[in-house]
Amino acid sequence: MNWYVKNFKNLTIEELYELIKARVDVFVVEQTCPYPELDNYDQVSVHMFLKIDGNIAAYVRLLPEHSKFEEASIGRVLVVEKYRNQGFARRLLEKAINYINHQWKSDKIKIQAQNRLKDFYASLGFKQISEIYIEDGIPHIDMIWKRG
Structure with a gap:
């Protein structure tokens, strides 16, 4: 079991494909969501x-401030089905x-969370900052994590 942290240019072609x-x-x-x-x-x-x-068992994409949002953000959070319910999502986040x-050194982190995962993200310190909205056919909410 190995954790990796790489920017785009340091990913191998095989890793990028995986x-x-x-x-x-x-x-x-799996989520039948063409997007x-x-x-x-x-x-x-x-x-x-x-x-x-x-x-690949688990993955997340980290975006710096002023790229997708003003805040740094976390997206594309996933755990491959056969590795679920083993605590990897929490460790990854x-x-x-x-x-x-x-x-x-970012004080805030923004996520666009699937609404069904609101309690999981809240347990990590994220607070809901939007109403529920539909994105790609799935109910989402915006959430923010703040240091301190």
Whole structure:
């Protein structure tokens, strides 16, 4: 089991392919949600992922301040189905928050969370800042994490 943190240029071609495949498998196929998965934010992002036995198990994309939002943000959070319910999502998010907080010195982190995961994100310190809205056919809310 190995954790990786890489910017776009440091991803190998194989890693990039595996990450995109995992994202498409979860967000497009599993959630039956056709949307533009490749959105031109990968190039400015930090990609954090967990590999177990050579396979992608969990992944998150970290976007710096003033890229997608004014705040730093976390997106494309996923745990591959066979690795779910083992605590990897929490560990992944804790690592992502820590990275943004310490490496980028960002005080705020914004997410666009699926509404069904509101309590999970709240348990990590995120607070709801929007009403429920539909994005790509799925109810979402905006949430903010603030240091201190």
